[in-house]
Amino acid sequence: MRRLLPALALLAGCAFAQDRAAAPQKNWKDQAEFELANAAALETDPAKRLIDLDKWTASYPTTEYLDERQSMYATVYRQLNQASQPLDTTPERLSPEPPLLKVEAQYTDEARLAGLEGSVVVTGTVADDGSIQGLRVSRPLGLGLDEQAIAAAAQLKFSAGRRQPQSVTLPIDFTLPSKQSRWHLVGAEFKTPAGVSRPTFAAADYPLGPGLSLAAYDEARILAAIGRAASATVSFDIDERGYPEHFQVVNASAQAWGPEAVMVVQSWRFHPGMKAGAPVSVPCTLSLVWGPEDFTSHAIAGQVAQMYPSPRPEPLTPSEPLADSAIISKTEPLYTEEARNAGVEGTVAVMLIVGQEGMPESVKMGAGLALGMGLEQSALEAIKGWRFQPILLNGRPRPAELTVQVHFRLSGVESSVFFTPPVPVAVAAKPKR
Numbered sequence: 450m451r452r453l454l455p456a457l458a459l460l461a462g463c464a465f466a467q468d469r470a471a472a473p474q475k476n477w478k479d480q481a482e483f484e485l486a487n488a489a490a491l492e493t494d495p496a497k498r499l500i501d502l503d504k505w506t507a508s509y510p511t512t513e514y515l516d517e518r519q520s521m522y523a524t525v526y527r528q529l530n531q532a533s534q535p536l537d538t539t540p541e542r543l544s545p546e547p548p549l550l551k552v553e554a555q556y557t558d559e560a561r562l563a564g565l566e567g568s569v570v571v572t573g574t575v576a577d578d579g580s581i582q583g584l585r586v587s588r589p590l591g592l593g594l595d596e597q598a599i600a601a602a603a604q605l606k607f608s609a610g611r612r613q614p615q616s617v618t619l620p621i622d623f624t625l626p627s628k629q630s631r632w633h634l635v636g637a638e639f640k641t642p643a644g645v646s647r648p649t650f651a652a653a654d655y656p657l658g659p660g661l662s663l664a665a666y667d668e669a670r671i672l673a674a675i676g677r678a679a680s681a682t683v684s685f686d687i688d689e690r691g692y693p694e695h696f697q698v699v700n701a702s703a704q705a706w707g708p709e710a711v712m713v714v715q716s717w718r719f720h721p722g723m724k725a726g727a728p729v730s731v732p733c734t735l736s737l738v739w740g741p742e743d744f745t746s747h748a749i750a751g752q753v754a755q756m757y758p759s760p761r762p763e764p765l766t767p768s769e770p771l772a773d774s775a776i777i778s779k780t781e782p783l784y785t786e787e788a789r790n791a792g793v794e795g796t797v798a799v800m801l802i803v804g805q806e807g808m809p810e811s812v813k814m815g816a817g818l819a820l821g822m823g824l825e826q827s828a829l830e831a832i833k834g835w836r837f838q839p840i841l842l843n844g845r846p847r848p849a850e851l852t853v854q855v856h857f858r859l860s861g862v863e864s865s866v867f868f869t870p871p872v873p874v875a876v877a878a879k880p881k882r
Contacts, residue, residue, distance in 0.1 A: 482509050489521060496616050499525045500572060503618030504587075507570060554601035554621045557593035563650040564628060565590060566744065567635045568620040569598035575617055579607040587618070591637040592650070594623055626743065630655035632713050633744050636682070636736035644724055648687045648731050651718040660739070662712065665705040669739065678740030679703065681710035685792075689728040691719040695859065697795040699734060704821045710737045711791055771851060771866040775838045777807065781862045782831035782855055788822035789859065797828050799853045805846040807837040815852055828855045 477483040485508060489501035502521055505512075512518065554569075570588035573581040584602050586595045598621035605619070632655050641647045661669050665679075672679055682700040685693045693715055698707030714735060722731035738744070798815030812833050814825055832853055839846035855864045 476513060478509060478512065482512065485509070486514065486518070495525050500616050500618055503572075503616075504570070507568070507618060507620040554594070554597045554623065556623060557597060559650050560590075560592040560594050560623070561625070563592060563634055563637065563653045564625060564630075564655060565592050565594065565634045565637060566624050566628075568622050569595050570618060570620050571598050571602045572616065572618045573602065575607045581605055581607070581617065581619075590623065590635075591639075597621075598623075624744070628655075628742060629657060630660055631658075631739050631742055632656065632660050633738045633740065634735060635680075635738050636734075638734045639722075640732040640734075641722060642724075642729075642731070645729055645731060646723045648691065648719045648722045648733065651691060651720050653717045656713065660713065661709055665709050668703065668705055672739075678738050678744075679706045680736070680738045681706040682734060682736040683707065683710050683714060684732060684734040685714070686730045687719045687721055687733050688730050689721055691721045691728075693717060693719070693733070694792060695794050696792045698793065698821065700736075706739065708791055708793060708821050709739070710735075711793060713737065715792060771868060775840070776866065777836040777838060779835040779864070780831055781864060782824075782827040782857075784857060784859075784862055785823040785827055788824050788857065791822060792859065793822055793824070794858050795824075796854055796856045797825055799828050799832050799855065801832060801851055801853065803837045803840055803849045803851055805839055805848060807839045809833055809835055809837070810848075824857055828853075 477486075482505070485501070485505040489498055489505055492498040492501050498521070502518065502525065505518065567590050568588070569586055569590050571584055572587045573584040576582050581602060584599050586599065589595045590598075601621055602619055607617075634653070639647050659666065659669060669679070680700075680702045681698065683696055684699050685696045688694050696711045696715065698711070701707040701710070714737070719733075721728035723729065799812060800815040801812040802810045804810045809832060812829055814829070832855075840849035841847070849868065852867045853864055854867070855862065
């Protein structure tokens with residue numbers, strides 16, 4: 450982990466830097482904490498920096514950089530003419546000061562049935578009478594919990610008599626203490642077309658005990674021993690019967706966890722989306738975490754921050770397709786039986802160099818998420834056997850970089866070949882793992 454330069458003046462006004470000579474040495478809990486803290490340090494607008502600091506505190510109530518964070522809070526208060534504001538130095542500090550009245554947010558019936566857990570992060574502005582105005586959701590959960598969080602936050606009351614409005618960020622927690630599974634649903638999103646009602650949960654059966662196949666059992670034992678969790682995000686279609694189909698692994702903490710999440714969700718049932726009185730298929734994306742049965746809301750929030758530490762990079766956009774006539778022979782990769790039985794679908798990218806004789810060279814996986822279940826290896830082995838026409842430049846053959854996108858669908862496997870565009874070089878400093 451990248452270590453923080455312990456000069457508070459620099460900390461409040463510039464990005465975090467590494468100081469190998471600092472003592473005692475401190476470490477970030479993970480990359481997500483570093484990015485939250487660094488965003489706050491880089492922000493020059495005091496009001497926006499206060500929001501960033503609250504996001505850091507909400508996701509990481511305890512941190513080895515508590516003193517530096519409190520110093521940043523104090524600096525922001527002075528910049529906002531709020532130097533007289535009391536500064537809570539406990540790790541649980543989540544807002545400029547504790548509200549005088551707290552109201553527990555209520556679960557919706559559907560969210561309870563689905564087992565949805567986590568924190569809805571709500572932002573707003575504390576007015577001079579202590580009420581919170583302009584409430585909005587900055588991190589949603591779905592299934593009606595966002596609206597419940599707004600309703601609960603609207604009833605919070607801070608002390609009155611402020612000199613000016615003050616921004617606050619509040620995590621509204623939703624947990625199910627009686628849950629008896631290690632699997633936790635932490636996000637639900639439906640991409641409902643215009644004129645179509647949203648599908649709703651009908652049944653969500655969670656496995657008891659470890660809830661894993663043998664493929665993930667050894668890794669799960671290691672994670673449990675060190676107190677860590679695993680995560681995966683899967684997308685699928687809810688068909689006209691309310692059955693999930695066409696699974697794709699969108700994101701996973703390790704390759705094994707995507708298929709494990711698919712196995713959990715594929716038995717769930719939904720009331721389908723409706724259009725003009727008829728059921729229709731609707732895409733859905735669910736995020737799940739595997740961890741302790743009694744996962745706290747703060748632990749879930751930290752895991753969600755690791756799942757989405759920053760906006761996901763856009764997929765590589767090929768600049769120019771390769772003409773079909775340039776491919777002498779090709780055989781589409783085989784759909785592995787394991788992936789087909791699990792209903793896993795998705796796209797993998799393979800990068801290669803076409804040599805002057807038209808032979809594939811340096812065949813390797815490109816950037817993107819792993820689908821697992823042997824699909825990547827199947828794509829690599831098949832493409833190594835392809836043959837191309839030599840790529841000509843000024844009439845002479847030359848090596849050329851290509852990207853092959855292989856689309857694994859239950860209906861069949863298709864591939865597209867493109868000239869590979871230049872890939873931007875990342876220059877932002879990242880914490881060491």
